[in-house]
Amino acid sequence: MGKVATAEVLRFMTDCLKAAGAASKAAEQQAELLIQADRMGHPSHGLNRLEMYINDILSGACHPNNEPKVLKENASTAWVDASNVLGATASHFAMDIAIKKAKETGVGWVTVKGSNHNGMAGFWAQKAADKGLIGMAFTNTSPLLAPTRSKQSALGTNPLSVVAPASQGESFYLDMATTAVAVGKIEMQRRKGEPIPHGWAQGPDGRETTDAELAFKTSCLMPLGGGEKTSGYKGFGLSAMVELFCGISSGSNYGHHVRSWSHSGAGGPANLGHCFIAVNPECFAPGFGDRLTDSIQHWRQLEPTDPNLPVLAPGDKEKKAAKETMERGTVSYVKQQIDSSAALAERLKVKPMEVIEN
Amino acid sequence: MGKVATAEVLRFMTDCLKAAGAASKAAEQQAELLIQADRMGHPSHGLNRLEMYINDILSGACHPNNEPKVLKENASTAWVDASNVLGATASHFAMDIAIKKAKETGVGWVTVKGSNHNGMAGFWAQKAADKGLIGMAFTNTSPLLAPTRSKQSALGTNPLSVVAPASQGESFYLDMATTAVAVGKIEMQRRKGEPIPHGWAQGPDGRETTDAELAFKTSCLMPLGGGEKTSGYKGFGLSAMVELFCGISSGSNYGHHVRSWSHSGAGGPANLGHCFIAVNPECFAPGFGDRLTDSIQHWRQLEPTDPNLPVLAPGDKEKKAAKETMERGTVSYVKQQIDSSAALAERLKVKPMEVIEN
Known part of the structure; x- marks a missing residue:
């Protein structure tokens, strides 16, 4: 290290x-x-x-100095062409529009085509939460998820994120891939020479494998929920929902049409799709932040199954890590x-x- | 039968x-x-x-002939008091508003308090899809889900649904509880005298159980994803997200404050919260329905792991059942x-x- x-x-x-x-x-x-x-x-x-x-x-697959532009606009929506800029440029541009519209009409819903990887989905949802809004961010990614019963992959790890501000300095922070795990977790088990749990990944025969090496080579992740008996089709449905909001709505590449995952810049422009949503909780019942904090604090004090493993609210791990990094x-x-x-x-x-x- | x-x-x-x-x-x-x-x-x-x-x-817990009313309204949002009517009355009222707003501004986002069970979430999302919109429906329910690491339940099975119209008569239909399974599936295994799979439910000690009888008695469901190793905290996060959209936004009962599940009408008014969203896909890239149909048809033709179990698109099972019922x-x-x-x-x-x- x-x-x-x-x-x-x-x-x-x-x-x-x-x-x-x-x-x-x-x-x-x-x-x-x-x-x-x-x-x-x-x-x-x-x-x-x-x-x-x-x-x-x-490689020329990304043009960082282009200008993203709005192609179509409505009171609460915008359709954006990222013009192949970096994911951060595209996402700031789009989420700024969603935030503005949420302040005006209660909701802003922006879809983006022609974009590149935009990092951690939670970063974008947090941007709206920092303005007192419920923020949401979705993106499609290269195909790695095998739909339930399928031998092959057809969708990405397609993350979704929801962040909302609460009272007393609390917040709700959910940022999750819709696969059971990301490839990185399989890579870690492989490096340690340890097997992977059931429900993470398939081998080339389309069946669940616990062999980290084989899982890594096959690169066919199982959806959240794992196999069919444990409702993996729900994770598949969620990944498909994210694609519906991103590529299918924005007209970017989508699903099986997205280029393969690569660090080399090969495969031409990624043309990824994102979706950003901001909602103003003040449009609904007063006391939103207090009810959210009550919930978060209730979850944390639940009796844990293992006394050494206290119950965490969504985002507690990330916030602890961020606080420690800031201090160090x-x-x-x-x-x-x-x-x-x-x-x-x-x-x-x-x-x-x-x-x-x- | x-x-x-x-x-x-x-x-x-x-x-x-x-x-x-x-x-x-x-x-x-x-x-x-x-x-x-x-x-x-x-x-x-x-x-x-x-x-x-x-x-x-x-028992007087529900007042079917009251009138739901809008408490607060914005261009794209409404906050509704269902006035304790039946779930269907409340949900038609609220989804009609969401649909109207989606036609006007691109998005309609309506939260409801003071409601009762509103059945299958997909019914409400479908209502918007029938008007050419992306429909979404969420509701909170009585606490049955144990957050990851917790011995006790603190949230409901909190379903979410997304339905969207596609071309060639196809549609995307996702309607799922955010627990691995609903209680009904455990009841079925119990009647058959068969064990339940790992990842469905906990025993009174907070640990996973495969004993259907014990699982049924304990009524402590695991979130989608099962245990912590298989990312059950994501299912917990999704259930919490549904509650954020429903009770926490609308000011109804929420999370651990929702009355226990009962068929007896005991426990007073349910005061449940719902959320209905409608989005007009015409606000984004032309060709939405074609891209969705391309995706759905691509999933169905993927090579299956078991040749006898073809890959299904979200909602295929439900549509087949509905067609057969109509014919019979x-x-x-x-x-x-x-x-x-x-x-x-x-x-x-x-x-x-x-x-x-x-």
Whole structure:
């Protein structure tokens, strides 16, 4: 592991994106999106993703300095063409519109085509929650999920996020893939040489496997819920719902038409679809924040099955990680990540990331 | 089993509700909601529920002839007090508003307090889809779901539904509880004397059980995803999201404050919360219906793991059941249901349901 000051990671990511050709604002916004994932304990969506974005810019698959534009607008909706900019640029543009419309009409619902990976879905839902709104964010992704009964994948891990502000400094924070787990969790078991639980992934014969190596190679994730007996078709339905809100509504690539997952920038423009929703809770019953806090605090004090594992409210883990990172002022990365960042610095002729301990 | 003509079930349910004191329209709408669940192969939400509604009316917990009213309104939102009417009356009232607003602004988002059980969530989402819109429906329910790590329940099975019209007569139909399964599935295993799969329910010690009898007695369902290793916290998060949209937004009873599940009408007014959303897909990219149909038809032709079990699109099972019921013109009920309906007829002095075969 190597420790890096948070500000230094931000500096490094911004420099790399600028070296690849992104203007300052686009580079800074994308870097801020990535560091937030590292802060919240989701390293798969942090610095780890930087090279993928760089490769997409260098291959010409992503055009970071284009301008997103509104193609169609209604009192509460907008249809946006991201014009192939970085995911952060597209998502700030779209969520800003959703927030504005929610303030005017109660709801803002914006779909986006022509976009790129936009990191952690929760980042975008949080943006609306920071304005006192219920924020929601959805995105489609490359096909990795096998619909129930299918041998092949046909949908992405298609995450959904809902964030809402509560009273007493509390908030509701849900950010989840609609697969049982993301590929990263299988990779971790594989590195440890341990099996994976039932219900995570399929082997090439379409049956559940507990073999981490085989699961990793097959890359065919099971939906939330696992197999048919444990209602995996609900997770499949949720992933399909996310696609309905994203690609099917926005006219971007969708489902099986989305390019394969790759860090190399191959496969041409991603043309991903997103959906952003903001809702003003003040349009409904007064006391929203108090009822939400009452619920959150009730969940936490429930008697746990294992006294050592207290019940957590959605987002408690992420908030704890973010608080600890803020206090430390540093983020820790595995050696592999430190090494690949050093190689990237050399490749882009950027000042390498200063590592505190290696 | 006993077969009953669909029209006769409708007649019987309407008569019972009227005998209990509901006006004609309220009785007919509630009966139509229930028969649709029987048609679609979800008997738990059909005639099976009738007595519960009757008991709520007779005990004074439900006032079927009150008038729902809008308490607050914005261009795209409404906050409704159902005034304790039957769930069907409240839900028609609220979804009609959501549909109207979606036609005007692109989105209608309506929350409801002071309501009663409103049957199958999909019925309400379908109502918007019948008008060419994406329809969504959510409701809170009595606490039965144990949050991840908790020994006790704190949320309901909190269903969510999304229905959207596609081209070529296709549609997307998702209607799911956010628990792994509903109590009815455990009851079925118990009757058959068979164990339940892992990930469905907890025993009184808070641990997963496969003992159907113990699971039924404990009534502590696991969220979609099952245990923590298989991401059950996502199902918990989804159930909490539904509550956020329903009780927490509308100011009805919510979460642990909702009365216990009972068929007796005990516990006073249910004061349940619902949320209805309608979105106009024409606000976004042209070709929505074609992309949706392409996706649905792609899923169905995926190579199945078991050649005898073809891949189904969300809602295929329900549509097949509804088509078969329409063709037959009859619904079949288990003997227990036929008997309890006969007893109800006697209790309410209503003409008994005419059973074709017993």
